[in-house]
Amino acid sequence: xxxxxxxxxxxxxxxxxIEGNKAYFGITHYAQDQLGDIVxxxxxxxxxxxxxxxIFATVESVKAVSDCYAPLSGKVVEVNENINDSPDLLNxxxxxxxxxxxxxxxxxxxxxxxxDVAAYEKHAAEGGGHH
Amino acid sequence: xxxxxxxPLYDIYEKYGGRIIDFSGWALPVQFTSIKEEHAACREAAxxxxxxxxxxxxxxxADALSLLQFLMVNDISKGYPGRVIYSPMCYPNGGVVDDMMxxxxxxxxxxxxxxxxxxxxDYEWILTASKYFKDVTVKNLSADVAEVALQxxxxxxVLQRICNYPLNELKxxxxxxxxxxxxxxxxxxxxxxxxxxxxxxxxxxKDGIALFEAILEADEGDGLVPAGLGCRDTLRFExxxxxxxxxLDENHGPLVAGLGRFVAFGKGTYFVGSTALMEQREKxxxxxxVGLEMLEKSVxxxxxxxxxxxxxxxxxxxxxxxxxxxxxxxxxxxxxxVEASAVGTKVKVxxxxxxxxAEVVKMPFYKRGKK
Numbered sequence: 313x314x315x316x317x318x319x320x321x322x323x324x325x326x327x328x329x330i331e332g333n334k335a336y337f338g339i340t341h342y343a344q345d346q347l348g349d350i351v352x353x354x355x356x357x358x359x360x361x362x363x364x365x366x367i368f369a370t371v372e373s374v375k376a377v378s379d380c381y382a383p384l385s386g387k388v389v390e391v392n393e394n395i396n397d398s399p400d401l402l403n404x405x406x407x408x409x410x411x412x413x414x415x416x417x418x419x420x421x422x423x424x425x426x427x428d429v430a431a432y433e434k435h436a437a438e439g440g441g442h443h
Numbered sequence: 444x445x446x447x448x449x450x451p452l453y454d455i456y457e458k459y460g461g462r463i464i465d466f467s468g469w470a471l472p473v474q475f476t477s478i479k480e481e482h483a484a485c486r487e488a489a490x491x492x493x494x495x496x497x498x499x500x501x502x503x504x505a506d507a508l509s510l511l512q513f514l515m516v517n518d519i520s521k522g523y524p525g526r527v528i529y530s531p532m533c534y535p536n537g538g539v540v541d542d543m544m545x546x547x548x549x550x551x552x553x554x555x556x557x558x559x560x561x562x563x564x565d566y567e568w569i570l571t572a573s574k575y576f577k578d579v580t581v582k583n584l585s586a587d588v589a590e591v592a593l594q595x596x597x598x599x600x601v602l603q604r605i606c607n608y609p610l611n612e613l614k615x616x617x618x619x620x621x622x623x624x625x626x627x628x629x630x631x632x633x634x635x636x637x638x639x640x641x642x643x644x645x646x647x648x649k650d651g652i653a654l655f656e657a658i659l660e661a662d663e664g665d666g667l668v669p670a671g672l673g674c675r676d677t678l679r680f681e682x683x684x685x686x687x688x689x690x691l692d693e694n695h696g697p698l699v700a701g702l703g704r705f706v707a708f709g710k711g712t713y714f715v716g717s718t719a720l721m722e723q724r725e726k727x728x729x730x731x732x733v734g735l736e737m738l739e740k741s742v743x744x745x746x747x748x749x750x751x752x753x754x755x756x757x758x759x760x761x762x763x764x765x766x767x768x769x770x771x772x773x774x775x776x777x778x779x780x781v782e783a784s785a786v787g788t789k790v791k792v793x794x795x796x797x798x799x800x801a802e803v804v805k806m807p808f809y810k811r812g813k814k
Binding site for chain 1: 474768
């Protein structure tokens, strides 16, 4: 598996895809592979203010429940309604169609604290820490 | 994983891509490809599990039947060689020590197939009781036995290719001893824990790997796949079969769990737990196991609280909850008071501190169609 170079990553296996002042959050290929078949995603409410490191969504596979931690602070401006009916999009296309929500970034300086693709690939290859 | 117990088949999990987890002290594969795929394979084709973690206890001797009549709530005297009987084994309070399959064998022997987590406790319990009987011996064979489960509509076709026994004559809940399967001496029972037709096949521990692989190799486009614990649980859950430690435990006996048909009050002998169970039956049950379907989408899980419709009062808890892959529903089994147990009763399930609407529905959730 290759990870997209245009994403920023967390140690806890979330990503942020940054487009201007907006960021799309999701979970990485590594995270979905560890979880297995995803059957439900509890989405955040549009308008909610989230701080980096806070739980912004909960992903449930057949066997496991996993909280997702926000890579960046911001206000939720959009959620991916498609995953209500097709939560398996997170398995099939975690870095694309399986995005979870989009936020308006409130503190662009936080981006520097995230991992780039090289650092994340190494982290995932080493077993991914505690996720 | 080093200090985990391993079955005789442990060494081949990797070859088939098994993802190993710690399942109450056992190193077992949770899945080989995907829980949903393996679940679907069992419903539509066939799936094969290593279930050697299960325990086997042999009871034999002239008083073996008397001992089992004393310990089991079901009527074991209805058994005959080749018959399999399911029974809970109760404490005096009516709670459950374990639930098991009893394979009635030639020569007045009984093979008790018990849950992995309860082997030692069951053995001690049965051994202690056996001291009150003259001619009976109890042996724990668990370490010497491998067991595989072949389940799904194509099971008979696959297994028949490598054994001479006419499987179409082996009826549900019946057993055949010393059946040659691919050159291996086995015991076959037509039983299972998935809601599908299928077989559970026992052999010596040393033959376990050969048996497992011989069955996989007997597939000729029948869609047979190796399967893990993950779908073992979702399949039995959809079929609303109880799991010890969840639906049954020291405090939740066969009557509250809806297994009254296995409690043979009329069998003519005293059995452990009968007094308490009789009292429950006469005075009314303290709780009842029901099926729940989520009306608001979310995943109910083991241990979550069940609230009344107003969402204010806690009335019970979930024993097993999951997404049900075949039915594409979010379902649960739960203990609730009898007055909240009627089909159609509206309740709430507390998920991450938020009440979600659910409704009592009929069990079993899934029942296979007749052939």
